[in-house]
Amino acid sequence: MYAETDFLLALIKDDDWLGEAAEFVYREHRDELWTSQFTLIELLMVAYREERDTERVVSNAANLVEVRGDVETVVTAATYVEDHGFTPFDALHLVESNGDTIVSSDETYADVTSRLDLKGIDDEGLRNH
Numbered sequence: 151m152y153a154e155t156d157f158l159l160a161l162i163k164d165d166d167w168l169g170e171a172a173e174f175v176y177r178e179h180r181d182e183l184w185t186s187q188f189t190l191i192e193l194l195m196v197a198y199r200e201e202r203d204t205e206r207v208v209s210n211a212a213n214l215v216e217v218r219g220d221v222e223t224v225v226t227a228a229t230y231v232e233d234h235g236f237t238p239f240d241a242l243h244l245v246e247s248n249g250d251t252i253v254s255s256d257e258t259y260a261d262v263t264s265r266l267d268l269k270g271i272d273d274e275g276l277r278n279h
Contacts, residue, residue: 153185155192158211162193176214185211187219194228194238204228204238234262 160172176183190208197207208228212221227241236244240258252259255268 151179151182151184153183153189153215155189155196158185158189158193158214159196161214162207162210180215183214184216184218187217187221187224190217190221190224191238191242194224194231194242197228198231198238204231230262 156168157172157175160166160168161176163169166172190211193211194204194208196202197204205225205228208225211217212225223242223245226245227236227238230236230241230244231238234241236258240256243252243254244259244263247263249263251264251266253266253268256265257267259265
C-alpha cells in the first residue's frame with residue numbers, strides 16, 4: 151500500500167487529528183506500506199512551512215516505511231535546510247547539482263558551492279556571445 155503524505159504526517163505529528171487512525175493502519179499494515187521520494191519532498195515542504203525540524207521529519211518518515219526512489223537526496227537537502235537556512239527547493243537543487251557549478255542569481259549558494267551569478271553578466275558580455 152502506498153503511504154501518502156497526510157498518512158505519514160499523522161504518524162509523525164503529535165497533535166494530528168488523523169493520528170489514531172494512522173497508528174491503527176500502521177500497526178495493521180506496517181509490512182505492506184511504502185512511499186516515494188516525492189512524498190518525502192512534500193514532507194520537507196510542509197515541515198519547512200510549519201517551521202518544524204525538516205531533517206527530523208524527513209528522516210523519521212523514511213524510517214517508518216520503505217521509500218522507493220532517491221531518499222538520500224531528500225534527507226541531505228533537509229540537512230541543508232536546517233543547518234544552512236536553505237529553502238527546500240534550493241537545497242534540493244544544491245544536492246542534485248552534485249558539485250557542478252550552479253547557474254543562478256540566488257546568493258544562497260555562494261558559501262557552499264561554485265556559482266555562475268546571472269547578475270554578473272553585463273551587456274557587453276551578452277553582445278559578445
